[in-house]
Amino acid sequence: MDGTAFLGAAAENLLPARLQMAVTLGAHIILASLGVGLPVLMLAAEWRYLRTGNRHWYVLTKRWSKAFAVMFPIGAVSGTVLSFELGLLWPEFMGRWGSVIGMPFTMEGFAFFLEAIFAGIYLYGWDRLSARAHWYIGWPIAIAGFFSAFFVVTANSWMNVPSGFQLVDGTLKNVDPLAAMFNPATGAQVTHMILAAYLVTGFVVAAFYARQLLKDAHNDYARRALSLSLWIALPLAPVQLIIGDWSAKVVAETQPVKLAAMEGLYETTAQAPLHLGGWPNDQAKQLDYAIALPGVLSWLAYGDPNAVVLGLEEFPPEEVPPVAIVHIAFQIMVAIGTAMVLLALWGGIAYVRKGSWPRSRAFLWAIWWMGPCSVAALEAGWIVTEVGRQPWIVQGYMKTAEAVTEAPGIWPVFAITIFIYLALGVATVLVLRHMASVPVEEVQDGS
Amino acid sequence: MGPEDLLLLVLMTALTIYALFGGADFGAGVWEFTSAGQSTEKERRHIYKAIGPVWEANHVWLIFVLVILMNGFPLAFAALSRALWVPLLLAMVGIVFRGASYAFRYYSRGSRTELKTWEALFAIASTATPFFLGASGGAIASGTLPIDANGAFRGDFLTGWMTPLAIFTGFYEVGLCAYLAAIFLAREAAAIDDPELAPLWRRRALSTGLWMGLLSASGLVVVWLEAPGLHAGFMSRGWPLVALSLLGGIGSLVELGRSNYLRASLAAATAVTAVVWGWGVAQYPLLVPPSIDKDMAKAPDNVLWMMLLVSTIGAGLLLPSLAYLFILFKSSQALEEVESTTRLKGGGESASHSTA
Ligand code: HDD
Ligand code: HEM
Ligand code: HEM
Numbered sequence: 001m002d003g004t005a006f007l008g009a010a011a012e013n014l015l016p017a018r019l020q021m022a023v024t025l026g027a028h029i030i031l032a033s034l035g036v037g038l039p040v041l042m043l044a045a046e047w048r049y050l051r052t053g054n055r056h057w058y059v060l061t062k063r064w065s066k067a068f069a070v071m072f073p074i075g076a077v078s079g080t081v082l083s084f085e086l087g088l089l090w091p092e093f094m095g096r097w098g099s100v101i102g103m104p105f106t107m108e109g110f111a112f113f114l115e116a117i118f119a120g121i122y123l124y125g126w127d128r129l130s131a132r133a134h135w136y137i138g139w140p141i142a143i144a145g146f147f148s149a150f151f152v153v154t155a156n157s158w159m160n161v162p163s164g165f166q167l168v169d170g171t172l173k174n175v176d177p178l179a180a181m182f183n184p185a186t187g188a189q190v191t192h193m194i195l196a197a198y199l200v201t202g203f204v205v206a207a208f209y210a211r212q213l214l215k216d217a218h219n220d221y222a223r224r225a226l227s228l229s230l231w232i233a234l235p236l237a238p239v240q241l242i243i244g245d246w247s248a249k250v251v252a253e254t255q256p257v258k259l260a261a262m263e264g265l266y267e268t269t270a271q272a273p274l275h276l277g278g279w280p281n282d283q284a285k286q287l288d289y290a291i292a293l294p295g296v297l298s299w300l301a302y303g304d305p306n307a308v309v310l311g312l313e314e315f316p317p318e319e320v321p322p323v324a325i326v327h328i329a330f331q332i333m334v335a336i337g338t339a340m341v342l343l344a345l346w347g348g349i350a351y352v353r354k355g356s357w358p359r360s361r362a363f364l365w366a367i368w369w370m371g372p373c374s375v376a377a378l379e380a381g382w383i384v385t386e387v388g389r390q391p392w393i394v395q396g397y398m399k400t401a402e403a404v405t406e407a408p409g410i411w412p413v414f415a416i417t418i419f420i421y422l423a424l425g426v427a428t429v430l431v432l433r434h435m436a437s438v439p440v441e442e443v444q445d446g447s
Numbered sequence: 448m449g450p451e452d453l454l455l456l457v458l459m460t461a462l463t464i465y466a467l468f469g470g471a472d473f474g475a476g477v478w479e480f481t482s483a484g485q486s487t488e489k490e491r492r493h494i495y496k497a498i499g500p501v502w503e504a505n506h507v508w509l510i511f512v513l514v515i516l517m518n519g520f521p522l523a524f525a526a527l528s529r530a531l532w533v534p535l536l537l538a539m540v541g542i543v544f545r546g547a548s549y550a551f552r553y554y555s556r557g558s559r560t561e562l563k564t565w566e567a568l569f570a571i572a573s574t575a576t577p578f579f580l581g582a583s584g585g586a587i588a589s590g591t592l593p594i595d596a597n598g599a600f601r602g603d604f605l606t607g608w609m610t611p612l613a614i615f616t617g618f619y620e621v622g623l624c625a626y627l628a629a630i631f632l633a634r635e636a637a638a639i640d641d642p643e644l645a646p647l648w649r650r651r652a653l654s655t656g657l658w659m660g661l662l663s664a665s666g667l668v669v670v671w672l673e674a675p676g677l678h679a680g681f682m683s684r685g686w687p688l689v690a691l692s693l694l695g696g697i698g699s700l701v702e703l704g705r706s707n708y709l710r711a712s713l714a715a716a717t718a719v720t721a722v723v724w725g726w727g728v729a730q731y732p733l734l735v736p737p738s739i740d741k742d743m744a745k746a747p748d749n750v751l752w753m754m755l756l757v758s759t760i761g762a763g764l765l766l767p768s769l770a771y772l773f774i775l776f777k778s779s780q781a782l783e784e785v786e787s788t789t790r791l792k793g794g795g796e797s798a799s800h801s802t803a
Contacts, residue, residue, distance in 0.1 A: 070554050080509070080539070083513045084538075086517065099746030100750075103753065105517060109761075112507060175746070420540070424547050428551075434555060
């Protein structure tokens with residue numbers, strides 16, 4: 001790197017490169033989550049069809065698989081963009097750490113390939129396989145989707161808690177790719193992410209049918225679809241709360257500054273309070289307008305209401321992430337997660353009492369809202385993880401500013417990216433809406 | 448032969464398969480582009496049907512090439528990402544548009560203009576992507592990228608990659624894709640005994656093949672003039688492969704002339720394979736000439752061994768699945784079946800939707 005010229009270019013590039021990464025990842029994660037979740041829904045519907053012979057389930061399976069067929073290639077394409085971008089935007093990062101962090105990406109390559117192959121067989125194979133064989137062919141799609149998500153998120157957890165190597169005089173020694181993949185953050189992060197993928201799929205699909213039922217309460221087909229998707233979403237909501245708490249404990253242990261930013265905790269405190277809401281005030285170094293629940297944070301993070309939680313004051317200012325973004329994103333995620341649990345309680349109680357999900361319009365409205373909200377929780381969670389790690393790209397080892405490319409024109413590239421992604425997003429929605437507008441009766445005769 | 452050499456063999460294999468199957472896939476789009484004004488609805492459907500079930504799988508090979516470089520040869524990955532900033536970025540845009548417009552075109556139930564828009568995007572992106580990927584390969588092969596041994600790039604980010612060989616290779620790659628596609632499509636048309644499509648694609652394959660012969664010959668001249676390092680490699684080690692690719696190319700033309708499409712496909716595939724490996728062998732052990740060789744770029748040995756293990760296990764799962772996919776949809780028998788069910792249903796729009 002030749003001195004100042006390089007640093008100048010890289011410093012200017014940092015912001016647009018991060019925005020570019022955030023936008024492309026933020027778009028990919030939605031498609032990827034649906035890619036993980038939809039196959040499970042398809043398999044469930046097809047299983048009901050095999051068991052009952054009811055035509056509605058068949059139609060449902062076909063329609064979901066068509067939606068999957070549109071989303072899967074777009075997800076794949078957006079993922080290919082990411083694998084280019086890791087090099088194009090962050091060449092220092094990849095050049096330096098590729099041997100440590102690359103293994104999960106290699107593995108994901110295989111998992112994804114299997115998913116693509118079986119997706120091809122499944123989607124085009126309706127007429128060529130027996131009903132049962134067709135159902136079995138769907139399984140590898142769901143399993144490979146699971147492992148795809150598993151592998152990539154291990155890479156991200158490594159960026160949070162780097163392990164599996166030693167640095168001797170600036171050179172990498174004793175690289176152990178498995179230890180890197182299975183680092184202390186992996187368990188919680190991977191579980192939390194995969195659950196999020198199922199939750200998002202369940203709620204987004206449920207929201208779609210809740211909307212239809214709000215328009216026409218006698219739509220039997222929508223009723224079944226809603227019921228099935230709720231079976232995926234509602235039971236997982238409380239589980240996600242528990243895993244989220246596990247995630248927070250891991251963060252408390254491994255990235256205390258991130259935890260302090262998440263909570264807007266400026267001063268080191270024993271019996272630290274959990275803050276609900278609030279606006280971080282960086283000048284006064286305090287959290288304005290928050291409701292404090294004394295001791296709860298200490299208890300959540302360390303299992304002891306009197307434990308000391310480090311505040312932001314303990315860390316050099318240049319190593320503190322943007323507190324406002326991290327805190328607010330965290331609040332959004334937790335609020336939505338809690339709302340999901342309440343919804344699950346509502347649905348669960350009704351189910352135990354009456355043997356079916358609530359049929360009231362209020363419940364349908366709530367489900368309809370939870371669709372977009374679940375996506376918001378997904379994005380908010382990633383913002384906590386990624387922005388909360390700043391200024392590091394590899395926690396404690398490499399600053400994001402050191403990793404960025406020196407190439408020119410990142411702002412225009414970013415502008416064009418926004419334009420392309422918006423256009424594709426609109427087009428995807430239009431195509432899906434077109435599909436959805438085909439009346440169910442028409443679908444029945446085979447097309 | 449260390450683990451890095453074995454991994455390079457894996458890398459070259461993935462690259463070759465991508466060149467063949469991804470190439471044929473791109474080529475189908477190139478044909479949409481070049482025959483835009485003239486082709487009938489039926490011809491276009493033939494193209495789309497041929498790509499159908501396998502297109503997704505065909506493009507994952509590129510991802511393997513990327514992740515093997517990233518994981519096994521990180522220094523080379525970083526250096527190439529810097530030096531090929533522009534062509535890789537453009538190829539990436541092409542990949543986005545190609546994939547998205549294909550999916551939209553296939554599943555959209557929209558108006559004619561909407562379909563036309565997706566078709567046009569698909570055709571343009573299918574032509575642009577192989578051009579920029581080919582140009583990237585050519586830029587590496589010319590051996591003049593100003594890259595330091597530590598992977599830093601000293602050239603101009605915008606124009607540094609534009610060597611004459613890079614530009615030539617861009618066009619050459621597009622031609623190769625079109626040639627492969629024409630042969631494969633001729634084979635599929637012949638398998639379903641279509642009286643119009645079979646001769647059409649045979650004619651197209653023959654004329655493209657002749658052009659590719661000319662281009663290949665001039666390519667050798669370009670290499671000789673512009674890439675002395677690669678030329679030396681060809682002379683000392685790569686020449687049997689160069690010869691093989693010429694033989695393959697001529698063989699494919701002869702077999703096309705005889706309407707033996709299976710053999711023509713095999714011969715053309717041999718030619719393309721020989722070109723890819725000829726380049727690799729001539730350049731070995733340099734990964735990013737002139738400065739970075741395999742030993743400088745490689746990850747630690749245990750990482751490489753583990754990648755090989757992962758690749759072996761992965762291949763054990765992949766290859767049978769992939770074979771099943773192709774047998775199910777691409778064997779001659781499968782092609783005939785699809786055609787007859789389509790006819791029973793009265794062809795038309797249902798042809799593209801009923802399989803979905
Ligand atoms: C549907 C989505 C969803 C819901 C309802 C929740 N989360 Fe979450 N959360 C995610 C989706 C998500 C995520 C987007 O998937 C993240 C980003 C990285 C990750 O692994 O998961 C995440 C990250 C994440 C992190 C940061 C982990 C890190 O930086 O390593 C914490 C501490 C929590 N979550 C905690 C919670 C708590 C306490 C919740 C309680 C209700 C909760 N999450 C609900
Ligand atoms: C394995 C998965 C992931 C990897 C390897 C990864 C990698 C990266 C990298 C290299 C950067 C740029 C450097 C930085 O700012 O730290 C980044 C930033 C970012 N990523 Fe991730 N990321 C992953 C998952 C995600 C997902 C799914 C999202 C979804 C929203 C996301 C959101 C962001 C955001 C918002 C930033 C910008 C951070 C900032 O500017 O402060 N990341 N990520
Ligand atoms: C089934 C679900 C998913 C699908 C279909 C999918 C698709 C893809 C594809 C095709 C690629 C490029 C191929 C590759 O590099 O291996 C990719 C890369 C990537 N995906 Fe996804 N993905 C999925 C899940 C996820 C999840 C859950 C995350 C994040 C939490 C994620 C984050 C990334 C990142 C950061 C990359 C770039 C890294 C790389 O080069 O591998 N993906 N994805």
